[in-house]
Amino acid sequence: MTKTTNQPKTGVLIVNLGTPDSPNTPDVRKYLREFLMDARVIDIPFMARFALVNFIIAPFRAPKSAKIYQKVWEERGSPLKFYSQDLEVLLQAALGDEYIVSMGMRYQSPSIEQALSKLKDKGLEQIIVVPLFPQYASATSGSVHEKVMQLIGQWQIIPDLKLVSSFFENPLFVEAFAELGRRYKAEYNYEHYLFTYHGLPERQIHKGDMSGGKCLTNGCCDTLHAKNKLCYRAQCFATSRFLAEKLGIAPENYTVSFQSRLGKDPWIQPYTEDVIHQLRDKNIKSVLAFSPSFVADCLETTIEVGEEYREVFEHRGGEHWRLVESLNVQPLWVETLKSIVFQYENKPVAAQPTI
Structure with a gap:
């Protein structure tokens, strides 16, 4: 008797940002050029962007960035890349033979x-696209969506396409980060908690403003509502509230901030480095830092938050700074992605924690 197998009906494309192929200057320069020439990342006219990236940023930033990438590089290569590859394998095992899971990077390899x-x-009857960015931004999830539609639009047969915009409200995602945070809270009595997110130029927030000009005014992100639900900054503040509630952190004991500025134009605030100085002015001596806009450890988490901001804090007299690692291949993170896939298929999802 012939054994039959289920024909996969659903493809799941998971996409992370990308990383250089090596920490050597030529590969870092190549990565920076592809990344920063994306019109959704540096959203200025093409010729100005071309000149800025190819004649200023890539030539001068690549050697400095290469030295930093060398610090984060491991035996298996870039953590962002190998954690994403491991996640592909784990999610495939979790979903089973009715699915085909494939992982790509928005920039460099493996490409989308x-x-x-x-x-x-x-x-395949459908493809579910999951950009691995918890909060929506045009420069991240929006760029992935645009690239996927551009490529699939060339196919002769186009399956149903479902694009995941964000998952910061997913209870399993919140619980996964909270689970990591509890371990550190159990080890040390931190005075303050910092939720630091990748920054964006203010102009990009204004371009998506649906509030009638009230975006980025005082208190605009304190609650999530119909007019700001797609705003990256508002989603970051909401993520922080969800995590703080899960971890039992009072509002006065945590701060939300934004890191990784590039250029002289104003970026969304408050800036993480400014917040660190303010905490020390208040004589805060111990901080537990989270980076909930990143799901895999990378240069921006391990080096920028874990080392550079710790040095700033300690230089001002701080005594204890600790970074909570990213979700990487945490089992609950795999279950989060499985629940997202099921949600977009309208399949029943196992009971989840509340937020």
């Missing part, structure tokens, strides 16, 4: 085009 080739011509 390479990842989609694994799903093409497989007779």
Whole structure:
């Protein structure tokens, strides 16, 4: 008797930002050029962007960035890349044979085009695209969506396409980060908690403003509502509230901030480095820092938050600074992605924690 197998019906494309192929200057320069030439990342006219990236940023920033990438590089390579590769394998095992899971990077390799080739011509009824960014931003999830639609638009047969915009409200995602935070809280009595997110130029927030000009005014992100629900900054503040509530942190004992500025234009505030100085002015000596806009450890978490901000804090007399690692391949993170896939298929999802 012939054993039959289920024909996969759903493709799941998970996409992370990307990383250089090596920590050497030429590969870092190549990565920076592809990344920063994206019109959704540096949203200025093409010729100005071309000149800025190719004649200023890439030539002068690449050697400095290469030295930093060398610090984060491990035997398996870039943590962001190998954690994403491991996640692909784990999510495939969690979902089973009815699915095909494929991982790509928005910039460099494996590219989105390479990842989609694994799903093409497989007779799939639908593809669910999950950018691995908890909060929506045009420069991250929006860029992934645009690239996927551009590539799939060239296919002869186009399956149903479902684009995940954000998942910061997913209870399992919140619980996954909270689970990590509890371990550190159990080890030390921290005076303050910092939720630091990747920053964006203010102009990008204003471009998506649906509030009638009230965006980025005092208190505009204190609650999530119909007019700001798609705003990156508002989603970051909401993520922080969810996590603080899960961890039992009072509002006065945590701060939300934004890091990784580039250029002289104003970026969304408060800036993380300014917040660190303010905490020391208040004689705060111990801080537990979270980076809930990143799901895999990378240069911005391990080096920027884990080392550079710790040095700033300690230079001002701080005594204890600790970074909560990213979700990486945490089992609950895998379950989070599984629940997102089921949600977009309208399948029943196992009971989840509340937020």
